[in-house]
């Protein structure tokens with residue numbers, strides 16, 4: 001089966017962002033960008049399914065500016081076979097991404113689509129679920145284990161109370177959680193080879209999808225800063241402060 | 250305005266989160282209905298009817314909604330959403346699993362993890378691991394929202410809403426429940442606990458988490474963990490506090506052997522008082538801790554427990 005993987009270009013997870021002085025948005029100038037960590041896990045899972053002989057082809061897709069091709073090349077270096085770039089400079093919300101991905105699903109007819117559970121910039125945690133609803137395919141979100149077997153897949157999910165395993169008919173939509181796998185690093189020869197793998201460039205208009213959203217960003221502020229407090233010298237002092245100063249004991 | 254709240258269930262009972270979501274709903278204003286869907290959920294429905302401010306509880310009690318699988322739950326919400334201006338759920342793993350399906354099928358956006366209500370169409374939500382707070386305005390006809398429970402104090406339980414059965418039954422042949430491994434614990438639930446003590450990679454192994462037990466017993470605390478502690482297999486995933494785990498805001502949060510990465514801080518920095526115990530006096534956790542104690546946790550924890 002073919003596997004479609006959705007990858008998003010986001011700020012590197014180590015970077016602490018700043019809000020612009022005019023509060024219009026966060027400031028991303030000269031900030032290090034990378035593949036969303038949950039998408040790295042998605043690519044890794046797809047590549048492993050190919051290595052196991054479950055998958056025959058892995059197609060990576062992204063929606064974003066020209067520079068997002070860097071993340072597609074990374075996916076190709078990690079083992080994806082080809083890539084689709086839906087190019088736009090707009091701020092594209094999860095719903096529009098899901099609509100675009102639904103069109104790609106229609107074209108490509110994958111047996112499984114793997115997405116991250118959450119993009120670490122918007123922290124939305126929506127796109128996979130929306131894609132499942134729009135395509136009418138079942139969903140296994142927050143996956144820590146994916147076991148495909150014939151025309152079914154068992155997905156173990158990280159839920160608030162522990163773990164839940166569900167069985168889905170294929171094709172299905174899966175979103176990754178942190179414990180699904182540990183992504184590999186791309187090797188230099190693979191990075192070189194990735195430059196020659198096919199990468200198709202499309203536009204949202206090619207798919208007939210309107211990306212503008214009815215949600216507007218009014219302003220962006222910094223959260224209330226927490227001030228570091230004091231260092232205490234001993235357990236006794238800590239207990240004293242908690243009892244008599246903070247009054248939480 | 251007329252608002253529908255999807256109730257959260259925990260092992261068939263009404264979960265504490267729902268009272269916080271109803272509080273968010275009151276901040277929007279309007280009539281409040283609560284949907285309780287599952288199998289054998291009559292008791293949960295009665296508990297929901299007592300939440301202050303709720304006018305009607307709608308109960309969909311049918312085996313197809315057992316375990317609140319996404320496909321039937323999404324289809325049920327789509328059937329019921331007409332006439333409502335807003336549909337809210339908590340940002341639990343169930344709310345996150347189900348609500349985006351309703352939004353997509355109604356062709357509207359979803360606002361995730363809302364922490365404050367400015368008006369009926371304008372809300373605040375954290376982005377970038379809580380390092381920025383965005384104010385967003387939705388012009389969608391239906392607002393679909395998940396609520397971060399730490400943003401709203403729970404409503405009281407002196408209400409008496411009417412309870413009414415919903416007889417919508419949907420088909421589901423795509424997904425089925427196989428099994429669940431739920432953490433059994435007598436401790437308070439992480440999201441609602443007044444005191445949380447969390448261990449990180451510094452705990453060394455799972456066995457050492459027992460050092461937190463006695464303290465948690467004495468303080469009535471819930472026990473949490475960093476991602477590193479979960480990834481290393483010290484403790485199960487449901488204990489992870491952070492950007493991509495659970496969000497907590499207790500009166501007292503004690504971080505033990507946790508360095509204080511932004512992803513961890515995102516899950517606990519709204520706690521009232523933060524204590525950090527770490528042997529590295531430059532660990533970033535000290536920048537947010539009200540009280541820091543530099544030292545070896547293996548010496549500090551037993552002493553702390555015995556002196557409490």
Ligand SMILES: Cc1cc2nc3c(=O)[nH]c(=O)nc-3n(C[C@H](O)[C@H](O)[C@H](O)COP(=O)(O)OP(=O)(O)OC[C@H]3O[C@@H](n4cnc5c(N)ncnc54)[C@H](O)[C@@H]3O)c2cc1C
Pocket residue numbers: 013037038120448449450451452474475476477478489490491492493494495505506507508509510511512513516526527528529532544545546547
């Ligand atoms: C996509 C993504 C999502 C993430 N989501 C989360 C999340 O939700 N929650 C989360 O927590 N992390 C999350 N992380 C991981 C995060 O970046 C950090 O790696 C993690 O929080 C580190 O955990 P830690 O502090 O336990 O480990 P470390 O950073 O290794 O720190 C261990 C600390 O223990 C101290 N220590 C060691 N031995 C002792 C001792 N004997 N006595 C006292 N102190 C000692 C050390 O000084 C050190 O400060 C995420 C990362 C990514 C990329």
Ligand SMILES: Nc1ncnc2c1ncn2[C@@H]1O[C@H](COP(=O)(O)O)[C@@H](O)[C@H]1O
Pocket residue numbers: 006007008009036038039042061062063064092094097114115116117118119120122123124125126127128
């Ligand atoms: N612009 C995008 N391009 C490709 N995939 C995306 C995009 N935005 C979101 N996704 C996918 O959806 C997942 C969850 O994102 P979100 O729902 O926005 O938090 C990401 O991990 C990606 O797999």
